[in-house]
Amino acid sequence: MNKIINIAVVGLGQVxxxxxxxxxxxxxxxxxxxxxxxxxxxxxxxxxxxxxxxKINKNIFFKNPLEIFNKxxxxxxxxxxxxxxxxxxxxxxxxxxxxxxxxTPNKALISKHGNELARIAELNKVNLEFEASVAGGIPIxxxxxxxLATNKISKxxxxxxxxxxxxxxxxxxxxxxxxxxxxxxxxxxxxxxxNPKLDLNGFDAFAKVRILSALAFNSKISKYKCLMEGxxxxxxxxxxxxxxxGLRIKLLGISELKNNHLFETVHPCLVSKKSYIGNVTxxxxxxxxxxxxxxxxxxxxxxxxxxxxxxxxxxxxxSILRGNIKNPLGVSVSRLKTLKNYNVNNYTNSLYxxxxxxxxxxxxxxxxxxLAKYKISIKRIIQTPDKKNSKATIxxxxxxxxxxxxxxxxxxxxxxxxxxxxxxxxxxxx
Amino acid sequence: MNKIINIAVVGLGQVxxxxxxxxxxxxxxxxxxxxxxxxxxxxxxxxxxxxxxxKINKNIFFKNPLEIFNKxxxxxxxxxxxxxxxxxxxxxxxxxxxxxxxxTPNKALISKHGNELARIAELNKVNLEFEASVAGGIPIxxxxxxxLATNKISKxxxxxxxxxxxxxxxxxxxxxxxxxxxxxxxxxxxxxxxNPKLDLNGFDAFAKVRILSALAFNSKISKYKCLMEGxxxxxxxxxxxxxxxGLRIKLLGISELKNNHLFETVHPCLVSKKSYIGNVTxxxxxxxxxxxxxxxxxxxxxxxxxxxxxxxxxxxxxSILRGNIKNPLGVSVSRLKTLKNYNVNNYTNSLYxxxxxxxxxxxxxxxxxxLAKYKISIKRIIQTPDKKNSKATIxxxxxxxxxxxxxxxxxxxxxxxxxxxxxxxxxxxx
Numbered sequence: 001m002n003k004i005i006n007i008a009v010v011g012l013g014q015v016x017x018x019x020x021x022x023x024x025x026x027x028x029x030x031x032x033x034x035x036x037x038x039x040x041x042x043x044x045x046x047x048x049x050x051x052x053x054x055k056i057n058k059n060i061f062f063k064n065p066l067e068i069f070n071k072x073x074x075x076x077x078x079x080x081x082x083x084x085x086x087x088x089x090x091x092x093x094x095x096x097x098x099x100x101x102x103x104t105p106n107k108a109l110i111s112k113h114g115n116e117l118a119r120i121a122e123l124n125k126v127n128l129e130f131e132a133s134v135a136g137g138i139p140i141x142x143x144x145x146x147x148l149a150t151n152k153i154s155k156x157x158x159x160x161x162x163x164x165x166x167x168x169x170x171x172x173x174x175x176x177x178x179x180x181x182x183x184x185x186x187x188x189x190x191x192x193x194x195n196p197k198l199d200l201n202g203f204d205a206f207a208k209v210r211i212l213s214a215l216a217f218n219s220k221i222s223k224y225k226c227l228m229e230g231x232x233x234x235x236x237x238x239x240x241x242x243x244x245x246g247l248r249i250k251l252l253g254i255s256e257l258k259n260n261h262l263f264e265t266v267h268p269c270l271v272s273k274k275s276y277i278g279n280v281t282x283x284x285x286x287x288x289x290x291x292x293x294x295x296x297x298x299x300x301x302x303x304x305x306x307x308x309x310x311x312x313x314x315x316x317x318x319s320i321l322r323g324n325i326k327n328p329l330g331v332s333v334s335r336l337k338t339l340k341n342y343n344v345n346n347y348t349n350s351l352y353x354x355x356x357x358x359x360x361x362x363x364x365x366x367x368x369x370x371l372a373k374y375k376i377s378i379k380r381i382i383q384t385p386d387k388k389n390s391k392a393t394i395x396x397x398x399x400x401x402x403x404x405x406x407x408x409x410x411x412x413x414x415x416x417x418x419x420x421x422x423x424x425x426x427x428x429x430x
Numbered sequence: 431m432n433k434i435i436n437i438a439v440v441g442l443g444q445v446x447x448x449x450x451x452x453x454x455x456x457x458x459x460x461x462x463x464x465x466x467x468x469x470x471x472x473x474x475x476x477x478x479x480x481x482x483x484x485k486i487n488k489n490i491f492f493k494n495p496l497e498i499f500n501k502x503x504x505x506x507x508x509x510x511x512x513x514x515x516x517x518x519x520x521x522x523x524x525x526x527x528x529x530x531x532x533x534t535p536n537k538a539l540i541s542k543h544g545n546e547l548a549r550i551a552e553l554n555k556v557n558l559e560f561e562a563s564v565a566g567g568i569p570i571x572x573x574x575x576x577x578l579a580t581n582k583i584s585k586x587x588x589x590x591x592x593x594x595x596x597x598x599x600x601x602x603x604x605x606x607x608x609x610x611x612x613x614x615x616x617x618x619x620x621x622x623x624x625n626p627k628l629d630l631n632g633f634d635a636f637a638k639v640r641i642l643s644a645l646a647f648n649s650k651i652s653k654y655k656c657l658m659e660g661x662x663x664x665x666x667x668x669x670x671x672x673x674x675x676g677l678r679i680k681l682l683g684i685s686e687l688k689n690n691h692l693f694e695t696v697h698p699c700l701v702s703k704k705s706y707i708g709n710v711t712x713x714x715x716x717x718x719x720x721x722x723x724x725x726x727x728x729x730x731x732x733x734x735x736x737x738x739x740x741x742x743x744x745x746x747x748x749s750i751l752r753g754n755i756k757n758p759l760g761v762s763v764s765r766l767k768t769l770k771n772y773n774v775n776n777y778t779n780s781l782y783x784x785x786x787x788x789x790x791x792x793x794x795x796x797x798x799x800x801l802a803k804y805k806i807s808i809k810r811i812i813q814t815p816d817k818k819n820s821k822a823t824i825x826x827x828x829x830x831x832x833x834x835x836x837x838x839x840x841x842x843x844x845x846x847x848x849x850x851x852x853x854x855x856x857x858x859x860x
Contacts, residue, residue, distance in 0.1 A: 022723065026580050032648070032761055033579060131577070137724035139577020146576070147561070147569020149463060150456050150744040218462070276709065293452065293737030294567035298716075300706075300728035307723030314580040324754045331462055 001323060004037045006073055010065040010091060011080030012045035012052060015105060018306030019078060019313055021054040026314065034321035042068040065091050069098050076101045076320060078313060084108035089117075096120045096128060103316040105132030105309050111207035114214065114221045115336075118328035128328040129316035134208040135160060135285040137308025138301040139315060144215045144289070145330040151291035153216040157254040160208040160266075162283035162303040163191045163199035164231045164251040168268075169281040172239050172248070178232070190283055190304075201230035202266035205253040209264050213255040215330050216289070219337040222262055227344045227403075229267040238354060238424060241382070241395055242270055247352075248278045249426060261342035269429045270352055277429075345404035350379065350428040352397055355413070356420040359385055359392040363418045367394060374409035376401045391420065397428070431753060434467045436503055440495040440521060441510030442475035442482060445535060448736030449508060449743055451484040456744065464751035472498040495521050499528050506531045506750060508743060514538035526550045526558060533746040535562030535739050541637035544644065544651045545766075548758035558758040559746035564638040565590060565715040567738025568731040569745060574645045574719070575760040581721035583646040587684040590638045590696075592713035592733040593621045593629035594661045594681040598698075599711040602669050602678070608662070620713055620734075631660035632696035635683040639694050643685040645760050646719070649767040652692055657774045657833075659697040668784060668854060671812070671825055672700055677782075678708045679856060691772035699859045700782055707859075775834035780809065780858040782827055785843070786850040789815055789822040793848045797824060804839035806831045821850065827858070 009020050023040060031037055043056060044065035062068050065087065068077075077095045079102060081088045088109050095102050097120060104110070110117070110130045121128035131141045135158075144153070159165050163185060170181045182200075185191035191199060198204050206228050214221045231251050242249055247270040256263045271278040276298065280286040285303025290296055302308040319326075329336060357363045364383065371378060380397040401409075406425070413419050439450050453470060461467055473486060474495035492498050495517065498507075507525040509532060511518045518539050525532050527550060534540070540547070540560045551558035561571045565588075574583070589595050593615060600611045612630075615621035621629060628634050636658050644651045661681050672679055677700040686693045701708040706728065710716040715733025720726055732738040749756075759766060787793045794813065801808060810827040831839075836855070843849050 018723075022580075029580055032765060137578075137727060139573050142577045143569050143573065146749060147572045147745050148567075148741060149748045150452075150459055151741050279706070279709070291741070293448075294741035295732040295738060297567060297732075298728070298730035300730075302725040302727075308725055311578060311581050311721070311724035315577050318579045319576060322754065322756060324752065326752060335462060 001036070001075070003035070004039055005075045005321060006039050006041040007076050007078070008042035008044070008068050008074045009040065009078045009080065010044040010068075011082065012043060012056065013080065014306045015309050016045070016078070016080035017052045017054050017056070019080065019310045020056070022310045022314060030318065030321065034318060036321045041072045041074060044068060066094060069094060069100070074100050076103065076317065079104040079106060082106050082108065084112045089113055092117060092128070093120060096124055096126055099124050099126050101127045101129070101320050103129045103313055103320070105130070105313060107133035107204070107207040107211060111210040111221060114211065114329065115333055119333045121328050122332060125325060127320050127325060129319060130211070130328070131316050132309045132312035134211050135287055135299070136162070136301065136303040136305065137311045138285060138287060138299045138303070139312070140287045140299050141211070141215055142315065143299060144212070145326070148289065148291055148294055148297065149330070151294045153289060153291040155254070155256040155290040156212045156216045156287060157252055157256070158287035159250055159277065159280050159285050160205040160253040160287070160303070161199055161251055162285055163196065164205070165281070165285070166190045166283045168231060168234065168239070168249055168251065171236055172243065175236065177236050178234060200232050202228040202251065205251060205266045206264070209253040209255050209266060212287070213262060213264055214336070216255060217257060217262065217337070217339065218331045219262065219339045220333070222264060222339070222341070224341045226263060226341060227265040227267060227347065231268055233424065234268055235424070237393070238426060241354070242352070243273070245397070246273050247271065248273050250277060252277070252429065258342045260339070262339035263342035263347070265344070265347070268426050270426050271429045345402060347403045348400050350398055350400050351406060352395065352426040352428060354424040355394040355396070357392050357394060358418045358420065359387065359390045360418070363392070364394060366416070366418065367396070370409060370412060371396070371398070374401070374405055376405065376409060431466070431505070433465070434469055435505045435751060436469050436471040437506050437508070438472035438474070438498050438504045439470065439508045439510065440474040440498070441512065442473060442486065443510065444736045445739050446475070446508070446510035447482050447484050447486075449510065449740045450486070452740045452744060460748065460751065464748060466751045471502045471504060474498060496524060499524060499530070504530050506533065506747065509534040509536060512536050512538065514542045519543055522547060522558070523550060526554055526556055529554045529556050531557045531559070531750050533559045533743055533750070535560065535743060537563035537634070537637040537641060541640040541651060544641065544759065545763055549763045551758050552762060555755060557750050557755060559749060560641070560758070561746050562739045562742035564641050565717055565729075566592070566731065566733040566735065567741045568715060568717060568729045568733070569742070570717045570729050571641070571645055572745065573729060574642070575756070578719065578721055578724055578727065579760070581724045583719060583721040585684070585686045585720040586642045586646045586717060587682055587686070588717035589680055589707065589710050589715050590635040590683040590717070590733070591629055591681055592715055593626065594635070595711070595715070596620045596713045598661060598664065598669070598679055598681065601666055602673065605666065607666050608664060630662050632658040632681065635681060635696045636694070639683040639685050639696060642717070643692060643694055644766070646685060647687060647692065647767070647769065648761045649692065649769045650763070652694060652769070652771070654771045656693060656771060657695040657697060657777065661698055663854065664698055665854070667823070668856060671784070672782070673703070675827070676703050677701065678703050680707060680710075682707070682859065688772045690769070692769035693772035693777070695774075695777070698856050700856050701859045775832060777833045778830050780828055780830050781836060782825065782856040782858060784854040785824040785826070787822050787824060788848045788850065789817065789820045790848070793822070794824060796846070796848065797826070800839060800842060801826070801828070804831070804835055806835065806839060
């Protein structure tokens with residue numbers, strides 16, 4: 001590698017522009033730590049004139065990022081556009097094929113096309129680095145690939161979506177509804193103003209789970225979606241009841257080997273208020289890793305925002321500048337395992353069930369009889385009458401039961417006229 | 431680097447023998463991840479016949495570890511003897527000078543001779559890796575050098591000694607004295623049976639603080655001991671009173687830049703029971719890092735024991751096998767800063783002071799007058815009489831004051847006949 005390294009940054013949104021500024025102010029530090037001088041030779045974005053936090057050098061601006069490769073010599077490309085396909089994929093592919101190292105925070109791209117892109121990178125002996133794609137500033141991918149390498153990892157899980165975690169924390173703190181808090185989150189920049197759906201429905205966290213699984217289990221990035229639920233259906237009522245029970249609702253991403261089958265899931269979980277994970281609040285992310293011989297490891301930090309993301313992007317840059325040419329997925333793609341998927345029907349949990357019912361005799365016994373028929377035993381039951389409206393809320397905490405059994409058991413209530421709405425169901429973490 | 435890598439392991443105590451076993455069972459995994467075959471060509475310990483957890487191959491045993499280099503070709507040496515000088519230093523030096531990579535969990539050696547050894551490693555273009563020297567299985571050194579590289583770190587602190595943390599937790603849980611719990615810790619293998627002093631007086635944690643500082647601030651490992659206090663003087667009484675106040679005592683190691691001066695310290699701290707650090711219990715270690723732009727990062731895991739230590743040692747091995755030749759201290763020793771030390775007299779904290787006094791009129795006012803004279807204002811005061819013995823306990827929580835001012839203030843009580851013993855002082859974490 002030469003002493004002077006040419007860099008291109010494509011995508012000048014919040015992350016890209018912050019990164020550009022960091023690259024400029026950290027030049028000396030980077031040289032101190034790697035012996036390399038970095039030189040930004042090209043930048044690209046949809047609009048040259050958009051108002052940005054930091055000034056850009058218009059002399060090196062490209063409207064079409066693919067033209068960069070024809071006009072200037074680039075050693076390392078930062079892709080910060082963020083699409084799962086389209087121009088992001090094309091750009092990354094083209095760069096790798098031109099023997100240009102690529103660094104990206106794009107979890108949508110990596111979780112969808114990571115296997116293929118890693119193969120291209122290996123073939124061309126360049127790096128494809130994506131530390132920033134999972135849990136922002138937390139160096140979790142590097143820790144799995146390097147710091148905890150050779151551990152036999154059995155489970156990785158955690159809070160992987162800062163937006164959801166902020167909303168759940170804020171609903172509890174402010175006693176406000178999901179819709180109200182979402183608007184607040186959008187104002188504060190914690191949720192996307194246009195379409196926050198991918199953060200709220202679990203999709204974003206699921207992409208991260210997939211990347212974590214591949215690294216933790218030395219397996220190909222899976223295509224199969226096991227169980228994905230977001231926080232959109234969580235009501236303030238559930239948060240309040242949970243709190244009375246000493247519990248808190250968290251959106252968890254979980255990746256686990258169950259009998260050598262891959263189990264990947266994202267769903268809201270009830271966790272103890274006293275547990276570690278129950279106390280990771282606001283936009284914080286946390287990843288918990290169970291491995292042998294290391295035991296349980298926890299990494300926590302800010303999961304999103306241009307600062308933490310830039311921290312991860314620059315750590316990727318340093319790794320490349322130090323000459324660490326590595327397989328993007330830790331192990332060569334050709335040697336990654338293809339794991340079978342665990343059957344979600346067998347996923348077993350204690351459940352929190354909330355029924356909103358007409359306040360009349362026999363309703364409770366209808367519910368408990370039905371549960372008994374499916375051998376779902378009850379750990380705890382709380383009935384709260386709302387006499388004025390002739391309604392009642394029945395909350396049941398069950399002992400463990402499988403997804404399938406629960407599903408079968410609850411179907412009957414869909415058309416039950418004594419139920420005012422479908423029962424709410426939240427799983428408890430073991 | 432050849433495809434076959436020759437390894438020597440010196441020191442076959444708890445860590446060494448566990449490592450040897452791990453190396454044997456993880457050979458395939460290591461080959462998968464690095465493309466290298468490892469081959470253990472030499473082992474050494476004081477006694478060949480000592481009873482060990484795993485069998486050793488006596489054909490490759492050396493009584494004198496220094497002879498290994500004359501007899502067999504070694505690529506990588508694991509030093510697991512653990513002395514700060516003597517044979518440990520000699521062995522590591524000799525290996526590095528013979529262009530052999532060295533991996534060690536030896537914090538005493540690195541904190542004392544790290545600058546010099548790093549220089550020798552750089553000169554000979556080999557690695558000196560010591561991830562296991564700080565916080566066991568937590569990949570904290572790698573995270574600072576790589577995952578969080580280019581962040582401007584202002585503070586690193588945490589629970590760095592599992593023995594002390596276990597004893598403090600267990601005193602609280604079991605309501606037993608320091609001496610009793612120490613014996614229990616020794617039985618369980620959490621404290622050294624012979625001489626546990628270095629864990630209890632803060633020395634072990636201080637060595638780790640020194641290594642953390644150098645990496646976090648790109649400075650030479652300091653020689654200056656700023657403030658070192660262990661947990662030996664912590665009484666069950668203090669733990670109980672702290673608990674009533676919603677506080678918990680933790681032995682913290684802290685490294686911080688204060689006005690560009692290095693401030694390194696180890697001392698017991700009162701922290702909120704509700705805080706993250708207040709809930710890291712038992713033998714767990716945790717490191718909290720404040721950096722820009724990443725924000726606050728937390729890493730937690732098992733801090734000691736052969737399992738976590740081996741995890742870290744093997745991560746060092748993988749780093750070397752992947753060809754990551756790096757400066758041991760992140761930056762070349764010749765370019766490391768030499769930081770001036772912060773004057774500990776100016777260290778400012780709120781304080782917990784406990785006075786054991788004769789129960790007679792005027793004693794409390796003697797104490798409060800003295801504090802007032804030194805402008806130490808009182809946040810909270812709790813007097814508990816022990817009428818039967820004509821004694822009383824006075825606990826005062828002060829507002830912030832400097833070390834020097836507090837020292838001057840408290841001197842007078844040394845010879846005060848109304849005081850039954852020297853006042854206990856514990857600092858509060860901001």
